[in-house]
Amino acid sequence: MSGPLYLVDAFGYGTSLWIALAVGILFGFVLERAGFGDARNLTNIFYFRDMRVLQVMFSAMVTAMVGLIVLSWIGLFDYSMLLDSSLLQTYLWPQLVGGILFGLGFVIGGYCPGTSAVGIVSGKLDALVYLLGMIAGIWVFAAGFPAWSDFYMSSPLGRVTLWQEFGISRELMAAAIVVMALMAFWLAGLAEEWAPYDK
């Protein structure tokens, strides 16, 4: 049956919540098995000690990206439905500023939201403290929202992909990303040898 199943009303809202629970369980299980329940495994990438964050994230992204394209080739996934109605929308400047803040929070705090959940169930107190900090951060964001609500919704580009932006085909863009990933994997190996902070 051709996906995305929820968007063609193959099942209802109640079923979608059970699916949420099921994919969440799989997601949490794999994150733990990747070693993402410990802040040291997550931040070592920034000191070139252990590049697993790059290796896991880039290979996951490429797997799903290529998987969706292959599914759409064989008629099992309607990619146009994704582009028309469920793709994330781009707000360029707020997402760039959000990226700067989030990057700082990542290397200072040692986690990101999903991995802090896995850290907590691994027994890590710092993961719990990070999550509490995030909740406080959202209170700060909401309290100051009148001051930055205009910026928050600024530079809207709609549902737009890299290949549309560059005016090339979806497949060519995906191939370029795969090549980029392979180069990053090769560089990751060299970076671990280099480990400049540990010399």
Next chain:
Amino acid sequence: MRELEYARGFWNPYVAGIALGLVLLLTFYLMGTGLGASGAVARTAAVIAHEVAPTAVEQNPYYKEFYKPGGKHPLVNWMVIEVIGVFIGGLTAVLTARRFRPGVGRGPTASVGLRLGMAFGGGIIGGIGTRFAMGCTSGQALSGGATMVVGSWVFMMTVFATAFAAAYFVRREWS
């Protein structure tokens, strides 16, 4: 590469990555959207604030999208349920690997106080970041990245560029 005691016993990173990618692919096939996490934290923050000051929260221009008149409770939400699943799945993985070790992950010379202070401060900054970016490593970088969304790639590149640049200044926390 130095042998890191706490990094032993996990899956090969590429195996874990492909497994994670297949979970993400399944989610897109079923739902038409990817995985997420920070949205659930935002809703939790709104619900806690609502316990203290219900009227202020319902009138707050940011929180009110979670408190629409006649709408469902903010925690009856796809991503909130998914994150409950993350806790359950993570705990299952921890227990089956016998890896539950209470403690604080920090560099060999960093104090517990320094690490916990940084975890809280980093949480505040990161939490604010997720709201401006409308997502985090799961929703934007992973899910938006796999569907080649422009804003998600901008976010992901900025996150890693910033973190690599800032790492030097917090090296005492991790070294």
